[in-house]
Amino acid sequence: MNILNYIKGLIRNSKAVIAKMAAMCAYPMIENKILFIFLYLLGIINMLIEVYVLHYRIPKISFFTYVLDAYLICLMISFVPKRLKNVFQILTYSISVMLAVINIFCVNKFHAKIGPEILNVVLETNKRESSEFADKYINAELITSPLSILLVYLILFGMLALYAHSHFKLSKNRLISYILSSLFVVCVVVALPSRITMIKLLKAENIEELDHYINNHSLNTPYNNLAFAIKVRVLSNKDLDVLAKNQNKFTVDSCNHSSNNIIFIIGESYIKCHSQLYGYKYETTPYQKKRMNDGEIVVFTDVITPANLTSVVFKHTFSLHSIDMKDSWSSYPLFPVLYRKANYHVAFITNQFVKSIQQDAFNVTGGLFLNENRLSAMQFDTRNIISHQYDEELLRDYDSLQQYNTANNLIIFHLSGQHIDFYKRSPEAFKKFAVSDYSVRKDLSDQEKQIVADYDNATLYNDFVLEKIIERFENEDAIVIYMPDHGEECYDELHRMGRLPSGNFSPEVLRQEYRIPFWIWMSKKYRENHHTICKQVENAKNKPFMTDDISHMFLYLAGIKCKYYNDSKNVLSDSFDVNRKRLVEGIADFDKISEHKQ
Numbered sequence: 001m002n003i004l005n006y007i008k009g010l011i012r013n014s015k016a017v018i019a020k021m022a023a024m025c026a027y028p029m030i031e032n033k034i035l036f037i038f039l040y041l042l043g044i045i046n047m048l049i050e051v052y053v054l055h056y057r058i059p060k061i062s063f064f065t066y067v068l069d070a071y072l073i074c075l076m077i078s079f080v081p082k083r084l085k086n087v088f089q090i091l092t093y094s095i096s097v098m099l100a101v102i103n104i105f106c107v108n109k110f111h112a113k114i115g116p117e118i119l120n121v122v123l124e125t126n127k128r129e130s131s132e133f134a135d136k137y138i139n140a141e142l143i144t145s146p147l148s149i150l151l152v153y154l155i156l157f158g159m160l161a162l163y164a165h166s167h168f169k170l171s172k173n174r175l176i177s178y179i180l181s182s183l184f185v186v187c188v189v190v191a192l193p194s195r196i197t198m199i200k201l202l203k204a205e206n207i208e209e210l211d212h213y214i215n216n217h218s219l220n221t222p223y224n225n226l227a228f229a230i231k232v233r234v235l236s237n238k239d240l241d242v243l244a245k246n247q248n249k250f251t252v253d254s255c256n257h258s259s260n261n262i263i264f265i266i267g268e269s270y271i272k273c274h275s276q277l278y279g280y281k282y283e284t285t286p287y288q289k290k291r292m293n294d295g296e297i298v299v300f301t302d303v304i305t306p307a308n309l310t311s312v313v314f315k316h317t318f319s320l321h322s323i324d325m326k327d328s329w330s331s332y333p334l335f336p337v338l339y340r341k342a343n344y345h346v347a348f349i350t351n352q353f354v355k356s357i358q359q360d361a362f363n364v365t366g367g368l369f370l371n372e373n374r375l376s377a378m379q380f381d382t383r384n385i386i387s388h389q390y391d392e393e394l395l396r397d398y399d400s401l402q403q404y405n406t407a408n409n410l411i412i413f414h415l416s417g418q419h420i421d422f423y424k425r426s427p428e429a430f431k432k433f434a435v436s437d438y439s440v441r442k443d444l445s446d447q448e449k450q451i452v453a454d455y456d457n458a459t460l461y462n463d464f465v466l467e468k469i470i471e472r473f474e475n476e477d478a479i480v481i482y483m484p485d486h487g488e489e490c491y492d493e494l495h496r497m498g499r500l501p502s503g504n505f506s507p508e509v510l511r512q513e514y515r516i517p518f519w520i521w522m523s524k525k526y527r528e529n530h531h532t533i534c535k536q537v538e539n540a541k542n543k544p545f546m547t548d549d550i551s552h553m554f555l556y557l558a559g560i561k562c563k564y565y566n567d568s569k570n571v572l573s574d575s576f577d578v579n580r581k582r583l584v585e586g587i588a589d590f591d592k593i594s595e596h597k598q
Ligand SMILES: [Zn+2]
Pocket: 268, 269, 309, 310, 485, 486
């Protein structure tokens, strides 16, 4: 009997404990019920407007994360002393509405959410510019913009809240506590991983780590975006300030301008095995293939990239720093800076890192050292000002900037290439490949075959763009170097597409994402005038090379002498270190790992 009573007592007690916990859990929501509902609906409306304007799929997880966000804010307010509670509630209403207004305005006008670029513009805009901005954008048109949806929401919610306040009372009964606390638990389970990611982001110590968090729409709430923007600004300011100050100190001893026109084309997401130059059976690169057969293009066979993320590749491509060096890249010269100091005219014609607030999210961290005012001025004499849907249009930019060319030029083209989404990278006229071309691929669904077709069409279009660039320099004394930033996956070795966050170093991932095509084209005139370099290029084509050291080759091609140049890192030199351990991301031994299971 005693035991039975004991158990009954235990059940009673635990029921009481659970009820108490549920009441505690529900307390912040009940105590700040109107604010809680307001924040949740505001978040959802904001997200739906973004989805509508920016055309992305509704991140379903957001329906849970917004509950968690609203809950956490209400929880914080619950701890505020009673007399200050109203002040904090009003502050929360004002800040959240302000953020939503700014975010929706930016999404609608610039197709960009609150982010580092928007924050930079706001912080760097002077009084005159802000009044011009106000004249241009704040007008009657706003009434018909998505902002009016927000206005309707605010009015309706205000009216309903007032009505509910005087007519209903949410009593603290057990059932309500149970319902609300269960809702809370479900949301914690679903949304917590995404919020842990956010916390990691805010603890990041260097800018590269931030790249992994962008393009994640479920993470991109206005509060998170603002926090992200501030974080990027703080970290990059620190880094870029040191980098810029150091660039002033670097000097060039002499320069004999060995090559008059050096053209560096940086592509995007190029899978080596999708190029005919490396045996692909689909005709994706007819122009390059012809030039290779005619002996004009020297195709390198063993080149890899140090990273699979554009921004990291750019840093190491432009800097004389190598990825496996322990010290910071900010204390090394950027090769375009040295080119300018050696009296080369440097042009940067990019379809991604244009200096504007309309940058895509994937550019945000990558574009910083190219777009920071001081560093841009130190590296480039001329650059284009808008990005385009298709890469071919960059040639029009080049044509209009060509008048600024001098006797010695470094022209850097930076393409969108085969960047995801593949189908967006080629115009209609280049949609040659279709599902039916891949009937041998029994392992793929029709939808997947279409993705491969889209990728190959993008590669075919890329071939055309590269041809057009070469044509521009056909009659000049010119050398063209082509290198994509990194590879990609498109159902080749693994049944997947895209790229994995760095840190995944399986043999398949290394082969697909880090191995890249690479070639050098030299004009007829160039071949006649530069016998030694020609021979050196031919001799270099089978050397194992990682592109983080490409800057040394560029110094050599221009004949720039300076103490930062290292002959053993110049792939064209006889002293080039063919035994260098190629550590991708500075840690994984490419040659050791990638050999497995070929
Ligand atoms: Zn890239």
